[in-house]
Amino acid sequence: MAGSLRELEHKYPELAGWILDERGRIRRHINVFVNGERAAEDTPIGTDDRVDVLPAISGG
Amino acid sequence: MTELLVGTSKGLFVLEGEPGSKFELKTRAFVGEPVEYAMRDDRSGRLLASVTSPFYGPKIFHTDDPSGEWEQATGVVVPEGEDVALERIWSIAAGERDGALYAGGDPGVLFKSVDGGAAWQLNEPLWKHPTRPHWQPGAGGLCLHSIVPWPGEPDRLALGISAAGVWLTEDGGETWRQGNEGLVARYGPEDADENTIALCVHDLKRAAKRPERMFMQFHGGVYRSDNGGEVWTDISAGLPSDFGFPIVLDPGDPDSAYVIPLSEDDRTSPGGRVCVYETRDAGASWTARGDGLPDEDAYLTVLRQAFGRAGEDSALELYFGAKSGDVFGSSDAGESWFTASTRLPPVLSVTVSG
Numbered sequence: 001m002a003g004s005l006r007e008l009e010h011k012y013p014e015l016a017g018w019i020l021d022e023r024g025r026i027r028r029h030i031n032v033f034v035n036g037e038r039a040a041e042d043t044p045i046g047t048d049d050r051v052d053v054l055p056a057i058s059g060g
Numbered sequence: 061m062t063e064l065l066v067g068t069s070k071g072l073f074v075l076e077g078e079p080g081s082k083f084e085l086k087t088r089a090f091v092g093e094p095v096e097y098a099m100r101d102d103r104s105g106r107l108l109a110s111v112t113s114p115f116y117g118p119k120i121f122h123t124d125d126p127s128g129e130w131e132q133a134t135g136v137v138v139p140e141g142e143d144v145a146l147e148r149i150w151s152i153a154a155g156e157r158d159g160a161l162y163a164g165g166d167p168g169v170l171f172k173s174v175d176g177g178a179a180w181q182l183n184e185p186l187w188k189h190p191t192r193p194h195w196q197p198g199a200g201g202l203c204l205h206s207i208v209p210w211p212g213e214p215d216r217l218a219l220g221i222s223a224a225g226v227w228l229t230e231d232g233g234e235t236w237r238q239g240n241e242g243l244v245a246r247y248g249p250e251d252a253d254e255n256t257i258a259l260c261v262h263d264l265k266r267a268a269k270r271p272e273r274m275f276m277q278f279h280g281g282v283y284r285s286d287n288g289g290e291v292w293t294d295i296s297a298g299l300p301s302d303f304g305f306p307i308v309l310d311p312g313d314p315d316s317a318y319v320i321p322l323s324e325d326d327r328t329s330p331g332g333r334v335c336v337y338e339t340r341d342a343g344a345s346w347t348a349r350g351d352g353l354p355d356e357d358a359y360l361t362v363l364r365q366a367f368g369r370a371g372e373d374s375a376l377e378l379y380f381g382a383k384s385g386d387v388f389g390s391s392d393a394g395e396s397w398f399t400a401s402t403r404l405p406p407v408l409s410v411t412v413s414g
Contacts (some may be wrong), residue, residue, distance in 0.1 A: 014132075018116045021145035022138050029115045035104040 001032060002041040004051070019053055029056040062370065064400065065107070065126075067095035067409035072109055074126050074403055076262030079377055079391030083400045087127035088174070097365050099152050100119045100413040101161065101176065103165075109289075110149035110163070118148050120163060122177045132200045135180035136163070136171060151365065152177070153207040156214035164204030168195055168221050170233070183233045186219075191238075196258045198222035198279070204266035205364055210271050210288075215277055218264060218274065218289045225259035226276075239285070242292035246280045263364050264289075265308045270314035272344075275363075277307040277319055279288070284317075284343050295343025300330045305364035306380070310393065315342040318349075318394060320380060328359035338394050352397030353388060360384050364410035375378050381407025 002024050009016040019030055025041060027031055032039045033052040045051060064075040064083060072095040077083030090111050098109040109128050121130040140147050147166040155162055155172070163171040163180060170183040172406040195202055206220030215232040218239065220394045226239040243259050261281030267273040275295075276283040280303055283294040296302035303324035310316035314373075317339050335350035354360070359383035367380040376393040385404040390397045 016139060019120070022140045023143055024140065025143050025145070027115060027117055052395055 001039055001043045001045055003035070004045055005032075005053075017033075017043075030054070031056055061414075062377060063096040063100070063413045064379055064387065064389075065100065065109075065409075065411045065413075066367070066387060066404060066407055067098050067109070067365070067400070068381075068385075068405040068407055069094050070405035071095055072098050072126070073401075073404055075387070077400065079389055080398055082095075083173060083387070083389075085401075089097070089126050089130060090121075091310075095408065096148060097151055097409045097411075099411045101154055101412060102159065102298075103154065104176050106176055108152050108161070109202055110152060110165075112148050118146050118165065120149055120152070120177065120180065131178070133173070133178055135182075138167075138169060143188055147160050147201055148203070150205040151207055153209065156209050156212065160214065162207045162209075162217070164207050164219065165200040166203045167197070168192070168202045168204050168224055170204055170207070170219065172233070175188045179405055185234055186227070186236055189236060191224075191257060194257055195221070195224040199259050206261065208264050208266045208274065210266065211268055213271075216288075218266065220261035220264035220276070223258050223260040224264065225257055226261060226264065228289055236258050239289035240292070241290060242285075242294075243278060243283065244281065244294070265307055265309045265317075267309055267314035268311035273314050275307050275317045275343075276308060276394075277304050279303070280309070280324060282317075282343065293343075297340070298346040299337055300335075303327075305362060306367035308367050308369050308377045308378065310369070310372055312376070313340065314338050317343065318367070318378065320367060322361065326359070327361050329354075332357045332359055334358050334360050334382075334388075335396075336380070336390075336394055338375070349390075349394035351395065352390075352399075360386065368412040369408040370412040370414050375414060379410050379412050381410045383407065 066073040071091045072089040074086045075083035093128040133284040148167040151164045159176045161173045171179045171180040200254045204221045208218040210216035219227040228239045238373040262277040274285045283292040301321040308318045333355045334353040337346045352372040370377045379389045383406040389400040
């Protein structure tokens, strides 16, 4: 997952820093899903998988 | 007409008005996002703002028109591959060279821009300083909040880091050394190493007309240095509390300083009385300046970047905001105060331009 998100940043440089921080971690209030299942930096992704990147719903 | 850039926990508020009456809200930006600091670079007219989205992390944005589009600055990152991320940008300050700007942030980082704030570069010597593993964060993080140029000498700079003390350079940031002699960390154990680096500087300013003189609000103590930040002397005698966050100077008077004392117990106005204290004799004595400020049951907290100024001498304008969402102003160097705005979100920073 982390590698794919880095690739995405390289393809779209304006995304850099918005999903992953400098450590390569997904930002705390960003949620990433693979085929509808909550995923993490080390979640494997296959060629036909669907990845959704969503900010958390929050208030306050 | 005076312009206030008020950074709040829910966005940037640009206020305009004539001193003495309530200011008008001209525009908002970054609605809902914490804006830690915003400033107008008087040389270019450009506005810069540091914004830490809880979702997307810290960024610097710039614009020539705050009601229009803001552009994200580049380079505001720490190196990848280390187990550290940029947490927040605390401060932005104009450098001495044309187009030069500095930004300071958490974790104890300094960035420089030479193009007016569009592109930034990390100061590597401070990032790689051998003492860094011993730096400890204060309650607000490991924040580099004070960036103090030396008028007319662009390679000289002083920094304040909470809680890693004062740092000085004379070679444009190639090398850094500490300037902490005389500072007393009352919050540490009695037998603590007197050479401790864990020094919680709250704010640092330089007297424009006597640049070797600096004033500091410390975490318990107000200090003055007359040798460019090498040695510090406590000047807090006469204040109701020596705890507080911001300190502001009148650039026309190198003997002047203004502080807003807070109770050390709860970080609010002592006794529920909001009051600014002024010295005009380099800290030998302090005068209460509270005419027009809430003086009963007002427990306000004024944060480190929330006290700004414009002008000098008798035309000195002072403005401060509180976590209560109130902004107070004075157009007579603190003699009297008025309410510039009220019921804003919690105020994180106030800067002033004419």
